[in-house]
Amino acid sequence: MIFQRKKVASALAYMLGVGGAVSLIAAPVQAADIKVDVTGSNIKRVEGEGALPVQVMTKEDIDKTGATTAYDLLNFISANNSGGNISLGNVIGASTFSAQTASLRGLGGQGTLILVNGKRVQSFAAEVQGVYGVNLDVIPFSAIDRVEVLKDGASAIYGSDAIGGVINFITRQDYKGYEAFAQYGAPTRSGGGEAWNANASAGWGDLSKDRYNIFFNASYQEQKPLLQKDRNFSKTAYLPDIAYNTLSGNTFPAYISTGGIGSPDYPQCNTIPGDINAAGRCRFDPAAYDNVESIPDQKVTNVYGSARFQINADWQAYLTGFYSQAKTHYIIQPVPISDQFFYGPNGDIPAAILLPASSPFYPHDLAAAHGVDGQPLNVRYRCVLCGNRDTTDTNEGWQGVAGIKGNWKTWDLDFDYYYSEGTTKDHLNGGFPLYSRVLPLLSSGLVNVFGPNTQAVQDQFSAGNFNEDTLNATSKVYGIEGKASADIYQLPAGPLGFAIGFNLQKQTLAQDYNPALQTGDVSGFGGNFLGVNQSRTVHSVFAEFAIPIVKNLEASAAVRYDDYSDFGGTTNPKFSLRWNPVQSLLLRGSWGTGFIAPTLTQLYTPNTAGVSQTGLTDPIRCPVTGDANDCDTQFGVTFGGNPALQPEKSTQWTVGGVWEPVSGFSFGADYFNIILKNLFSNGVTPSTILDPTQYATYSGLVTRGPPDPANPNLPGRIITIDQRFVNIGEVKIQGIDVDLRAKLPAASWGQLSAQLTGSYYIQYDVQQTDGSFAGFVSNQLFAATSGLTPRWKHYLAFNYNYGPWQATLGQTFQSSYIDVQTDPDDNIRRVGSLSIWDLQGSYTGFKNWKLTLGVKNLFDQNPPLTNQNTTFQAGYDPSYYDARARFVYGSVGFKFN
Helix, strand or coil: CCCCHHHHHHCHHHHHCCCCCCCCCCCCCCCCCCEECCCCCCCCEECCCCCCCEEEEEHHHHHHHCCCCHHHHHCCCCCECCCCCECHHHCCCCCCCCCCECCECCCCHHHEEEEECCEECCCCCCCCCCCCCCCHHHCCHHHEEEEEEECCCCHHHHCCCCCCEEEEEEECCCCCEEEEEEEEEEECCCCCCCEEEEEEEEEECCHHHHCEEEEEEEEEEEECCEEHHHCCCCCCCEEHHHCEECCECCECCCEECHHHCECCCHHHCCECCCCCCCCCCECECCCCCCCCEEECEEEEEEEEEEEEEECCCCEEEEEEEEEEEEEEEEEECCCEECCCCEECCCCCEECCEEECCCCCCCCHHHHHHCCCCCCCEEEEEECHHHCCEEEEEEEEEEEEEEEEEEEECCEEEEEEEEEEEEEEEEEEEECCEEHHHHHHHHCCCCCCCCCCCCHHHHHHHHHHECCCEEEEEEEEEEEEEEEEEEEEEEECCEEEEEEEEEEEEEEEEEEEECHHHHCCCECCCCCCCCCEEEEEEEEEEEEEEEEEEECCEEEEEEEEEEEECCCEEEEEEEEEEEEEEECCEEEEEEEEEEEECCCHHHHHCCCEEEECCCCECCCCCHHHHCCCCCCCECCEEEECCCCCCCCEEEEEEEEEEEEEEECCEEEEEEEEEEEEECCEECCCCHHHHCCCCCHHHHHHHEEECCCCCCCCCCCCCEEEEECCCEECCEEEEEEEEEEEEEECCCECCEEEEEEEEEEEEEEEEEECCCCCEEECECECCCCCCCCCECCEEEEEEEEEEECCEEEEEEEEEECCEECCCCCCCCCCCEECCEEEEEEEEEECCCCCEEEEEEEECCCCCCCCCCCCCCCCCCCCCCCCCCCCCCEEEEEEEEEEC
C-alpha cells in the first residue's frame, strides 16, 4: 500500500490523540513542506515526523468531550491517572489551598511538566502537604487551539519535572474574526452542582497581508456547590457493609472520656447501631452534617492575549500573556476540639477541655456512678458553637512572553524573555477558633457542651473565631532562553538536523503565614506552618541531532545540562529511533535519563518540632530499663525541609509503532518502562524507624541525649525523630499505551468514525522500607493518598457526521481495584470498575451559529463504593468520579469571520 501525505494527516494521524492527531509517518521531505515545532523536540520538522509518542487533541476534539477546564480534559487522557493528582473533589481541607494538578504516569504534578505554547508556567505558590506542580486553573482553556501530550520523559529536552511526560497547551494563532460562547448545565438529581461558563474571542490582522495579528480571549465560569448529603452514595460516613467508618468521637453532644462516662445526653446522640466497638458511644457523622460540601463553589476568570508583528520576510516579533483568577469557597463540618489534638509552636500542647465540678452542666449523678464525682472531666467536643469551617482560596496567575524569531541564512532562530507568577491567598470566613481563646471558654464551666446555649455564649464563640488571611504566597519563574536549529550537513540518506539552545532561569517562592498559624494557635490546620522565602537559579544548555541513517530510518540524539544553584548540575541524554520499513508501518523507540529537582519547600521549609503518635517504644533502651520514658510512649519529632535532599533520578525507555493495514483504520501500541530512584518522602514513620527489625537501617534518623548514669552502657534517651524530607526507595513502572482509529468513507447517510485510547499498567511497584517492592497497580490497600493507578483505563468515542449535524457517544472506563481497607471480615475488598457514557449532539445549520446539547454520565451511574478514608468525601473516590452524577448541558456559539 502506498501512502500519500494527505492520508497520513487523516487516517494514520488518528494514532496520537482523542479525536484526531498528526501522524508520525511522513513522506520524504519536499521543498514545499512546511516545518513546524513539535512537542518533544527542539528541531523543527515536517508536520508528523518524530519518534516519540505524542497525543494531539485539536479544538474540535476538545469540544466533543464536553470538557470546560484543563483538569476536565485530562480525564480523557489515559496516560494521566488519578494517582498523585489533586482535584477540586479532594481539596476540601485546609492544607491543599484549592490546587488542581496533573499526574502523567501517576507521578504527580512534580513529575509532569506543564507548558503553554512551549513555555514553562510557575509552580503552585502554596505548594505544601504533597501539592506540587502547576495549578491547572491558570490555563487559558477557551483560548486553546490544541493540546499535545508527550507520553515519554523529556528531561533532555525540557529539563526538570518532565519524567512523567509533557502537556503542552497551545493557544490559537492567526485568528481573525469574532466569536462568543455560552453554556449552562445542571445535574438531573436534586441538590446543587449547576455550572455555567461564557467566553469571547476576537482577532484582528492578517500576518501575510497586514504584517500583524492580534488575538484576545476572555472567559468566566462558575461551579455551584454540591452537598454530600444530597447524594445517596455520600450522605453518611458509616457504611458497615464495606467497613467504612469515619464517624468521629469528637461529638455534639460532647463525649466524656473520664471514667468512661460517655454522653450525658446519649438518647439524643447520633449512635452507631450494632457496632460492638462503639455500642452506647456518641458519634458524629461529618457527611450528614448540614452544608458540608462534596464539591465547592468556584469562580474562574481567564484573560489571554497575543500580538505578532512581521518585521520583514525573515523576522517576526511576538508578545503573549495571560491572567487567571480562581476563587474557591468551600464549607466543611465544625472543627473537633479535644485532648486527641495538639497545638502550639512545638505541636505538643493537648487541646484538652476539662469540665469543672462547679459547672451547672456537670453531670454529678453520672460522675458519681462511675466513681469520679468532683473531678474535672475530660471532654471531647465538636464545636458546633464555632460554626462550619468556611474558607475562601484565591489563586491568581500571570504569564508574559516577549520574543523574536526568524531565519538567518539556513538557521531558524527563536529568543524570548518570559515571566510567570502565581499567588495564593487563603482566607478564613468562620469556624476556625483560636485555641488560646476557645479552650479557656470551654473549660470555664459556663458553656453547655451537651445542649443549647444562650446568645451571649454564642457571641463569645463567634468572637473567638479567627477570620483573617492565613497565607499569602507568591511563586515566580522568569528568565531568557534561545534556540537555533538548521540542517547542517547533507548525509547520503538526507540532511543532518541540529539544534542548540540555552535557558537562564530564576525561581522564587515566598510563603508568608499569619503569625497565629505559625504559632499553631489556629484550630483545624493540624499544627503550625512556617513560611519559606527562597530562590534558585537554573542555567541550562542543550543540543539535539536528527540523524538520517538510511532511507526511512532516522535517529535522534539529545543531551541537556542543568546547573541548579542549590544542589549542583546534572546531565541527561535522550536517544530515539524512527523506522518506516514500509510506508504503512512506523516503528519507534527511545531511551533516556531524567531527574526531578526537589522543590524549594522540600529543601527549605523551616524545621518545626512536634510529638509522635502514642504507643512507641525505644527498641534499645526499653528491653533493659522498662522505663515509661522509653516504653509505650511518645517521642519528639522534627518536621520540615532538608537542604541535603538530592533529586529523584530516572531511566526510561519506550518501544512501539503505528500500523495502517488499510485506509481508514490504524492501530498503535507503545510499551513504556520507567525506573525512578531516590524517591522524595516526607519522613519514614516513627513506628517504622523504631521497629526492632528496621532500627539498624534508620538509626541515623534518631537523635539521642547523653547516656544517663543509671545505664552507662546504653545510649541516651530519644530526644527527637527526624521526619523531614529524605530520599528513599524507588518505583518501577511499565505498561502499554494503545490507540485504535477507524473511519468509514463518507456516504449519503453521513460518516462514522471511532477511536479508542487506553493505558494498561503491567507494573507499578513501590519499594518498601524493608527493601521489598509492593505492587500498586489497581491496589490501594492501606494507601496513604487518594487516587490510584488502574490496571486499565481508556476513552472510547463514536462520532457521526451528517451535514450540519454531529454527534459523539463517548465512554470513559477504569478497571476495578483493591480497596484502601479490608472488609468487615478483614478480607481484601475490591472496588468495582467504573464505566461512564457521555452523549453530545450539535447543529451548525444556522449561519455563524452552533447549537450543542450534551449529557455527561448518560445512565446516571453511581460510583463504585469505596472505604477510602484519605479525603473528607464519604463512600466514593473524588479523584476520578464527578459527584454531580448525570449532568445535562446546553451551549450556544456564534462565530463571525
